[in-house]
Amino acid sequence: MxxxxxxxxxxxxxxxxxxxxxxxxxxxxxxxxxxxxxxxxxxxxxxxxxxxxxxxxxxxxxxxxxxxxxxxxxxxxxxxxxxxxxxxxxxxxxxxxxxxxxxxxxxxxxxxxxxxxxxxxxxxxxxxxxxxxxxxxxxxxxxxxxxxxxxxxxxxxxxxxxxxxxxxxxxxPHVEYDREFTVVFDDYLGRTPAPLSEFASDGTSDGGGTGGMGSGGMGGGPGGMMGGSSFANRPPYRALTVNGASSESPPTFEVDEGDRVRFRFVNASSATAIDVQLAGHPLSISHADGRPVEPFTVDAFGFGSGERYDAVVEANDPGTWELRGTPIDGDEPPARAVFTYGADSTQSPTVPSSTGTRLSYSNLRARSPLDGVQGSPDRTFDVTLSAGDSGQWLINGQAYPDADPMYISEGDHVRINMSNRSPVLHPMHLHGHFFQVGDAVKDTVVVPGHMGQVTIDFVADNPGDWFFHCHNLYHLDAGMARVIRYVE
Ligand SMILES: [Cu+2]
CATH class of the missing domain: 2.60.40.420 (Cupredoxins -  blue copper proteins)
Known part of the structure; x- marks a missing residue:
């Protein structure tokens, strides 16, 4: 239970x-x-x-x-x-x-x-x-x-x-576990947020860093320099945190040997994609964005702002282990937590190894795929994600709010083909609906940089004006958003 x-x-x-x-x-x-x-x-x-x-x-x-x-x-x-x-x-x-x-x-x-x-x-x-x-x-x-x-x-x-x-x-639940922990990652700014152009002009160091999501990953591409500013992608963060704690004071998840532990991982960061790994323990991914998937075991996964994964871990190797969240597109020290059982919990935790398998979207199989997204769509939108010349982030060349709504009608099978002409990843989030992406059902999906392409399908079953946007808050703030509007 x-x-x-x-x-x-x-x-x-x-x-x-x-x-x-x-x-x-x-x-x-x-x-x-x-x-x-x-x-x-x-x-x-x-x-x-x-x-x-x-x-x-x-x-x-x-x-x-x-x-x-x-x-x-x-x-x-x-x-x-x-x-x-x-x-x-x-x-x-x-x-x-x-x-x-x-x-x-x-x-x-x-x-x-x-x-x-x-x-x-x-x-x-x-x-x-x-x-x-x-x-x-x-x-x-x-x-x-x-x-x-x-x-x-x-x-x-x-x-x-x-x-x-x-x-x-x-x-x-379709997976069995004995206890659970919610694990919320954040990029802690500790100062007043401002458009990235203002960070660029105040001379603060940091910024992008580089770092790919690795082969078979979901993101990819360097996260730093863009449009002449090293702050086009993310501001200078003070730390990455897990459940509000910085890496100097990591929280401890203490369990008993033999426990099956469900972790609910949330990437609540405003602009940071994060790689998650637990030393010594494979992660059996059980849910993607809250929706149950056929369990799939990996050593690590990456996720963008707004994504969530649940994973079940078997506590079958007593010790003190580090749970690590490494910024994919930043150079802050990783967020850390301690996972311990059957051992001295005050000892220095064993850190994750750098090798192992990483989750890819193609590994995700929803247990309940969406109905109504098979076959040809009723509406198709081809959407290009790009950077503007003066700090805006664009969808098909427009920066919200100076952007046209995307019109759909109730009952439509809607397809959005996204193509990323910028070098940085964009975690794209649709409000009010889950969408099918491959065999997964999600509400947020990372479109990798450098011509990454992702197609989503959903059923128009919830009338209203719904936001569709990049969950990098600074991209959203600089225009990477649209309203999807139901019309009759
Ligand atoms: Cu973005």
Missing amino acids: TDRSPLPRRRVLQGLVGAGTVALAGCANLRGAVGGEPTVPDPRAPPEGPADVSTRLRAGVPDTDSTAGVSGSTWLYDDTYPGPELRVSEGDVFEVDVHNDLPDETTIHWHGIPLTNPMDGVPNVTQAPIDSGEAFTYKFRAEPAGTYFYHSHVGLQLDRGLFGPLVIEEPS
Whole structure:
């Protein structure tokens, strides 16, 4: 059975919950009738009636606490980094009261969950942003089961620390395990995020680094220099963290010999693809982006911002082992955690070897492939991902918001062929839908640099305006996004 095994998540501050009044912001219909625009169907309505599970989150600015490694530029949910893990059972109606104590407007996006459009949390696309001092109630049915995360979708707020894991528990997992841990990777900025052009001009060192995803991997390509700036891909990060801890103070996952341990890995970073490896232990990949796959055993996997993998590990070789998250496109020290059983947990952990098998998307076989994506698509979009001349990131030559919607209709089998004309990888994320990519079902997929090509297929079964974008926050902020709009 599962074990909620709370991690030693560092509570950076025991802050008081803000005492603001609850003012529910109305969720305006922002589509409206516009002359010349096609008619848009109504989105599905959020669930009615009482919620099965209710909680609240406070988005706020913690006091500066240098010992905890946060600065005034770090903004958090409930003063924790990452935000609190939310857990519900599959099928529950889940309600979250979000109180905005930030000096800026905000929203929350429930990454990967195909909920109703008004609850999707994209400012000025699915809802009016929540003003400073105001509140908004998100309500949705928690399905399907899986490992997800939630985060701000306003500007560069995600890179201030406004994210947390969300687990929807399945009633009967297809893999057996004795306990589980959620493992959230992040690139910790520790300063106020800004467009990459501003980092480039302030002379801070760091930046890209190089590093491929290796043969058979999913990413590929150097992650650094672009368009004359070494900061075109990612800002200068202070550290990579796992569950909020830097490599100097790694969290410890202590288990018993013989345990089968399920890890729920989340890449919540804003701009970093990460290679994950556990010394001495193969990883049996059981879920991709929350969706169950036929278990496939590898020594390592890479994942981009917004992707998740679950893996089961057998604790059958007592010792103290390092779980390592290495930046694929950065040169910060790896994020580290300690996995220990039947041994002295204070001894220096054995580090992963540099050799072994790596997961490729072609290894993933969804246990429940999508229905309705076989055969010829009803709509096909050929999408080119590229860099603009002055720091923008483009989809078919356009930088959002100066970009055309992609029109689809309910019931369509939609295909998007993506081709990457830039040298850096792009983790492309579709809101409101899972898509089929090869034999996998996912919501985020890495399109490798240097003419990497990826095709996704999905069924248009959730009317509304849905964001489709790069999950490198800095690429998103510089235009790499589109609205996919249902029309009649
Ligand atoms: Cu990108």
